[in-house]
Amino acid sequence: MNNLIPINHQLPAQPSAPFRPIEPERMHLRQLFGILLQRAKLGLGVAAAVFVVVLGAFAMQTPTYTAVGSVVIDPSGRNLARAEQQSSGLPADTSAVDTQVEVLRSRGVAERVVRAQKLYNDPEFNSRMAPGFFGLKKPAEPIVNPAPRLVEHTATVLMNKTWVRRAGLTYVVLVGVNSTSPEKAARLSNAYMEEYQRLQLDEKLARVTRANRELGMSLEKMRRDAEIAEANVQRYKNQHGLLSAEGSTMAEQEVSTLNQQLAIARAETAEKYARLAAAQAQLRNGSGGADVGAALGSDTVREMRKREAELSVKLAQLKTDFTDQYPEVKRTQAQLNDIRGQIQIEINRILSSLRAEAQAAAGRQASLMGSRGAAQGGIAQNNEAMVGLVGLQQKAEAAKAIYEAYLGRAKEVAAEGSLQQADATINARAAIPTAPSSPNMKLGAALAVLAGLVAAGAAVLIAEFWDKQLRSRLDVERELGVPFAGVLPDFRSVKPKGLRGPEAAPEEYLVSHPFSGFAEAFRNLRAFLMISAPHEDSKLIALTSAVPREGKSLTSFCLARTLALSGSRVCLVDCDLRQRGVTKLIGARDVGLVEVVQDGVPLTEALVHDARTNLFVLPAAGKSVPYDLFSNPVTDEVLRDLANQFDYVILDAPPILGVADARILAAKADRVLYLVQWNKTPLRAAQSAVDILQECGANVAGALLTKVNVKGQARYGYGDSSDYYGYFKNYYIAAA
Known part of the structure; x- marks a missing residue:
């Protein structure tokens, strides 16, 4: 055996030409809907949390009451002191009403209300008057003579709690005031309208007083001028004998x-x-x-x-x-x-x-x-x-x-x-509101629902695109640049309901139901292997993945059984010396690959025969993990012997990213099947693993999507074979 040439020297594996990536596909509505369905739990959880937070924020707000009164503006400005009031019969200029609306909104009216109602002593409008938490701080003494800046500040707070709005194109102006007290809201709304009327009267009286004063000074001078002029006329008549009677x-x-x-x-x-x-x-x-x-x-x-x-x-x-x-x-x-x-x-x-x-x-x-x-x-x-x-x-x-x-x-x-009268009359005094205007729980619930939906959608999209996963043939070929080998469904998504006993195991169900959808997926993989490399020299097939727990060992075992059931002589070698996934499926053994390579145990003693499928398995029986086993030339000789004895030698290799043994095995194998767990393996990890395989000179025959939830995959609508599992479900069961 020492005279044998290593396998990779005798039959060098020629790396296949890199697969040409395809152009990106536009996401359609069905795929988006599928994403939402697949991440429904995340979306519902985020939506519920946001809904509770937003609704709780609304519920914790201090109730606010709004009292609304109305005034009617008389833009004509009629004067009761004038007997003749000319009217054109045309409607008054609407800008006059808008001007009065702005006067109502002005700081001058607000300051008058502040002074009249002494709002600078109200904690709602002057926070310095409020007591401290838990009564630790006593409220300040009432202010008698407020400073101008305090009045301005209080007026600003009042203006923020007041709204003035014209009712359409009418002369009616609505005045509303928000307050934590319904009585206070009504009182301030009425005070606003009353102070507005007083402001108009005060301005008019000020103009009248100023006019009286100016007219009084001018009138006295004009009276003296008239008397002097009349005296000059009489004096002239007397001087010139222009005495007259009756004109x-x-x-x-x-x-x-x-x-x-x-x-x-x-x-x-x-x-x-x-x-x-x-x-x-x-x-x-x-x-x-x-x-x-x-x-x-x-x-x-x-x-x-x-x-x-x-x-x-x-x-x-x-x-x-x-x-x-x-x-x-x-x-x-x-x-x-x-x-x-x-x-x-x-x-x-x-x-x-x-x-x-x-x-x-x-x-x-x-x-x-x-x-x-x-x-x-x-x-x-x-x-x-x-x-x-x-x-x-x-x-x-x-x-x-x-x-x-x-x-x-x-x-x-x-x-x-x-x-004098004001140009506005109070149309309706503000009544004490019976229900708070804020928080509006109906509006809060609607906003909470909307915020929850938006947050759920954002969470789903962020989770979807934060670290993209592979789900379809297009994803594999577009992102990894390798041929697509097939889809392997997750057994839990296709097994019949009520299945119990030994047949509940995927590897046993595969044998007992050879015409089921689960078994059909592995026959499709077998067909891919036969079509992609029809030459008999391509016997060593390594199965690896980027990271652990992607179904590599189960896939290797099921593939080997499928090939054996088809009449081929198949040997499955457990090359994952750390996890020993295949060995665990067939049961612990005392002799395996390590003993054959290091101790010279004959293959006939180490191989385990599967009577149900005529499959031979070379387990990893040793408890210790030898150092650099697959670089040993004896390992190459063992693999060559297996290749000479069997039609297919399936190598269950460890994950490519974390274990160096996987890289050596990928280079020694004639073909490599690269496994990617559906909707789980991160895209970056999958791409890194493909790059490593290509650097090793491995012949990557194709990539497999494992553990595919056929129902979830169908929701995305990618058009893969798993999308139509529902159409063939009865067909598979009938043929099983």
Whole structure:
């Protein structure tokens, strides 16, 4: 045996060309859903913890009550002191309402509320007034005269607890105050609205007072100016004789009177001369003045004519009875002549009187005309003096008008002082709230649920991508760059329910149910080995992993049994001298690989025969672990002998990252099957192990995903064979 050449010298293992990685695949919704399902416990735990914390934080908050009142803004700013209120009929500018909203939010209103309610003595608004924990510190004494900075600080706290909001586009403004006391919240909300009204009234009264003071000073000066201007007008009139009555000067009144008298005199003169002319015309016509109008209107003439008529009648009667010489006829004739003479004398006197009256009327007219001429001369002088008077009168009237305007405005302003009203009225006073507005447990529960879901999702994603694991064929080929050899399901995820006894062991179930899904996975692995290396020289097959507990020994034993059940001569060598996984499966032995190599025990004595599958196992029987056993040339000779006797020699090697023996065995083997535990082996560890295998010159035939939870794998939807296990489950059981 010492003359044998080591296996790796006689049949050098040629490392296969590195497998070309494929392009990354985009994650689809089903894979994301599968991740959530696989890490449901973590997500639910984080969600529950966050839910409890958030809800507890809400529940531990001090209850806060909100009292809401409302005021109605009158943007027109009507003044009760003014009788005439013009209204355009158009809605007021909405910016005026917004301005009042900002006034309500201002620090000035807040400071007025602080001073009115003495909030600087309230521990809720001034923390220095609160007692210490457990009564260790007494509260401070009440403050009587607060400093301006303290008022400002308290107002800031109050403003943070107050909100002012306009109700839509209406003139109603809502004022809400938050407080730990419902009564205090209502009181402060009402105080806010009242102080806002007082602020408006105070500002208006201040403006009225200032206007009164300024108008009073100006009014006195304007009164003196008006008096001086009026005195200058009167003085000028006196100096220039511009005395007047009823709005005109005396000269003008005199001329007006003379004109009236002159008109009357002219009419009388014309009338007198007309009567005189008519009488003279009648005299010239020979009537003797009997038909003169003045004579006809005279009572004396009328009596005489009556007497004349009587005498004429009497004379005519007498002449009828008597002759002209009859004494009575003569006497009557004489009386008639005498009466006619008297009538003529009276008519002449009347004509003389008419002439005298006409002359007198003409003289009066001439006199009036002379007087009017003199008066008109005085008017001309007055007109020259009126030029200066007009200017003085205008100044006096202007001064008087200004004085009267200011006097009227002063009266209005004085009236406004007692009739001022705020531009806002309290629409609804704040009522004492019956339920706290904060914390809102419904909202807190909703936020807690939302925070729990977000935290759960974040925890699942962080756990998923913090250290990526391999789950699918695509993961293996993309991340490791080696061919995919197959999927080996976790026996617990595929075994029938109620399975008890020896058959509950995976290696026994494999034999008793050769057509089950579990057994089919190993037959697929056998097919991969046959197709990937059809040459008979590739007999030594090493199975290794990156880290322990990835199902390497069980996989080696089940694979060896599957190959043996197919009729091949198979030998399984337990090369994991520290853990002895295969040896534990078949039971402890006294003779094994160590004794064959070091003590020269024949293989026939060390091999253990599996009667159920015709499998031969070379265990690791020794209790001690020899130093560098696999570098011994005798080990190469033993492996060569096994290769000559069997169709397949399965080497159960230790993990590649932690044990040097695995690297030596990987280099000696014809092919290496690299095992990765599904959803468990860290990606970095798996990649490091592949790098080491390639550095050793190992021929990595493919990588296996072990302990695959077929139900969990199906949730991810990668499209591997394990995804469709549910479709073939009944098929496997029927054929078992």
